Amino acid sequence: MSAVRLLVLGAVRRRGRVHGYQVRTDLESWGAHEWARATSGSVYHALKALAKDGLLRVHDTAPSEAGGPPRMEYELTQEGEAAYLALLRSALASRDPRLDLLAAAVGFIDDLPRDAAVALLRERAAELAEWRASITEYLPPDTDLDTWGPVGEVIGLWLNTADSRTAWTRRLIDRLEGGAFTMAGED
Secondary structure (H helix, E strand, C coil), X not given: CCHHHHHHHHHHHHHCCEEHHHHHHHHHHCCHHHHCCCCHHHHHHHHHHHHHCCCEEEEECCCCCCCCCXXXXXXXXXXXXXXHHHHHHHHHHCCCCCHHXXXXXXXXXXXXXXXXXXXXXXXXXXXXXXXXHHHHCCCCCCCCHHHHCHHHHHHHHHHHHHHHHHHHHHHHHHHHHCCCCCCCCCC
């Protein structure tokens, strides 16, 4: 699963029908070129690949005033809408997507109904709890990881990661349940 793919589909969806330059500009304004490597080249490559896959419809527009080829506009197809929502749901529910993918999904979380977003995040929290339990399952009671050398540091890293991601997920669930954001289907 690609963060750039999710970002491009989401950006096109937000605009309806859009030039590639506008998609790139939107993503740059979000800083996605830094945290998701959504560079100019990767955005244009994704637009072409998504169109080839039938997820975007391409429209030629008037020729460029500078004398270049006509600009193309993109919009989601029905298949593109389904693929976008599937990527979004998968990234939100997974315990361990790459952070760029999770960040992209959270950036578009308001494209989902509130109850659906909360349910996906609860699924993520449950997966994180299972993962944390699997890390500690074979540790002796009252284990002092400081005495385990580098292996103790690795185990500590995974436990800290599980705990911090769980805390962040629970905070977002609480915010959504408290009415944060205007979600899909809300006025």
